[in-house]
Amino acid sequence: MRTRLGRAELPNPVLAASGCAGAGREVAHFMDVARLGALVSKSIMAEPWTGNPPPRLAETPSGLLNAVGLQGPGIDAFLRRDLPWLLSRGARVVVSIAGQIVREYAGLAARLSDAAGVTAIEVNLSCPNAEDAGRMFAADAQAAGAVVAAVRASARHDVPVFAKLSPDVTDIVALARACVAAGADGLSLINTPLGMAVDPVTMRPALAGGYGGLSGPAIRPIAVRCVWQVREALPDVPIVGTGGVRSGRDALEMLLAGASAVGVGTAIVHDPSACARVLRELEESLSALGADRVGDVVGGAHRPRPARRGPGPGGAT
Ligand SMILES: Cc1cc2nc3c(=O)[nH]c(=O)nc-3n(C[C@H](O)[C@H](O)[C@H](O)COP(=O)(O)O)c2cc1C
Numbered sequence: 435m436r437t438r439l440g441r442a443e444l445p446n447p448v449l450a451a452s453g454c455a456g457a458g459r460e461v462a463h464f465m466d467v468a469r470l471g472a473l474v475s476k477s478i479m480a481e482p483w484t485g486n487p488p489p490r491l492a493e494t495p496s497g498l499l500n501a502v503g504l505q506g507p508g509i510d511a512f513l514r515r516d517l518p519w520l521l522s523r524g525a526r527v528v529v530s531i532a533g534q535i536v537r538e539y540a541g542l543a544a545r546l547s548d549a550a551g552v553t554a555i556e557v558n559l560s561c562p563n564a565e566d567a568g569r570m571f572a573a574d575a576q577a578a579g580a581v582v583a584a585v586r587a588s589a590r591h592d593v594p595v596f597a598k599l600s601p602d603v604t605d606i607v608a609l610a611r612a613c614v615a616a617g618a619d620g621l622s623l624i625n626t627p628l629g630m631a632v633d634p635v636t637m638r639p640a641l642a643g644g645y646g647g648l649s650g651p652a653i654r655p656i657a658v659r660c661v662w663q664v665r666e667a668l669p670d671v672p673i674v675g676t677g678g679v680r681s682g683r684d685a686l687e688m689l690l691a692g693a694s695a696v697g698v699g700t701a702i703v704h705d706p707s708a709c710a711r712v713l714r715e716l717e718e719s720l721s722a723l724g725a726d727r728v729g730d731v732v733g734g735a736h737r738p739r740p741a742r743r744g745p746g747p748g749g750a751t
Contacts, residue, residue: 435717437471437694437728439672440594440619442553444471444526444695447728448685448713451676451699452477452530452556452598453502455709457516458523464706468524469713471695475512477532477558480541482508492631492640497653498700499629501646504532504561509545521551530556530598531585534564536577540584547590554594556674557585557618560625560647572600572625575612586617596674598622599660601653606660607667620672622697623660627653650700654678658691665692665733680708682715689728690735 435446452474455461467473485505492499507515512529520527529552533539539557546552559572559581571577582597589595597613599606601624610621626647631640639645657677664673675693679685680701688696696716701708725731 435713435720435728437732439554439596439674439695441592442526442594444553446471446713447689447693447695448709448716449474449528449674449676449695449697450702450709451697452558454699454702455706457512458520458525461702461706461709462523465710466523467520470525470709471713472526472528472553473520474528474556474697475516475530476506477504477530477561478506478509478512478542479504479532480509480538482506482511487642489640489642490646492646494629494631494648494650495652497629497648497650498703499631499641499646499648500626501641501643503643504558509542513545513549517549517551526553527551528554528556528596530558532558532561533581534561536565536580536584539581540588543585543588543595547588547593552590552593554596554620555585555589556596556598556622557581558598558625559613560598560600570600570602572598572609573603575608578609579612579616582613582616582618594619596620596622596672598625600625601627601656601660601677607663610664610668610671614668614671618671620674620694621664621668622674622676623664623693624653624657624677627656649677651678651680651684654684654687658687661688661691661693662735665736669733669736679712682712682717682719685712685716686719686723686731689731690733692733692736694728694732 629648675688676697
């Protein structure tokens with residue numbers, strides 16, 4: 435079940451996605467965190483932050499809307515308290531970082547370069563750029579590239595840097611290319627697309643902030659499409675495929691589309707041991723296919739087949 439994310443080798447491809455397993459203690463009551471391919475931390479910022487006001491979660495058909503915001507203890511407490519705890523439990527830790535200006539991301543990467551035991555850095559680009567009227571870094575190839583270049587320059591050379599992209603763009607491949615050109619060792623696809631629900635009883639938005647990120651099975655086809663498109667354009671760049679995965683079959687789909695590892699997020703919210711189950715089911719699916727290694731199926735859906743292909747010149751509709 436081993437897989438590679440650039441220079442990092444993981445014992446298996448099932449990751450707990452950022453923001454859905456906190457810093458590990460919450461899920462440790464339900465599963466051994468050392469069994470995860472890796473735990474991706476909740477995005478860490480330079481300073482502690484309480485996140486957005488409630489209500490900040492709303493259920494939707496096959497999905498979850500969240501506007502939690504980047505609630506967290508800040509980098510100092512993470513390095514002092516959370517990272518050592520995770521490492522003491524034998525977990526591999528991908529540290530997700532977030533900022534409001536390029537310099538803040540670079541500062542976080544520099545702090546992490548002094549810490550031992552970081553498997554990889556995931557750069558959460560779905561954050562408002564304070565220097566561009568709050569436009570999301572992930573919406574602009576130049577801004578995303580600037581963040582990635584600054585992080586790559588500040589991070590330890592042996593720690594892979596993964597750029598996490600948003601599907602809320604016209605051309606995800608352009609964003610992926612910009613991040614790779616800026617030095618990203620891999621890509622995480624996808625963060626949550628924006629969505630909104632209005633409560634017909636209160637006649638107000640269901641989330642205090644109005645809109646939020648949509649996650650869960652509802653977005654899996656979007657995530658699979660993004661992974662597919664980026665794999666097609668950049669076949670040598672490792673991808674973490676995240677979005678709506680809740681079973682081994684879903685994880686296999688993501689691998690076939692081109693991911694080398696799979697993030698499980700919202701599924702953890704209603705089943706904190708979901709990652710262990712997804713891994714077990716994926717092992718069963720792979721052996722049913724007669725695949726000896728994860729690598730045997732990664733990108734498998736891109737192999738040409740003689741029969742009909744996807745939508746023709748008329749597009750998808
Ligand atoms: C409650 C919640 C908090 C999240 N927090 C973060 C975060 O801090 N950083 C980040 O990059 N993604 C965050 N995400 C996005 C997930 O990591 C993941 O990309 C997304 O939810 C899609 O996967 P899923 O459908 O399996 O949840 C969060 C998602 C949820 C539901």
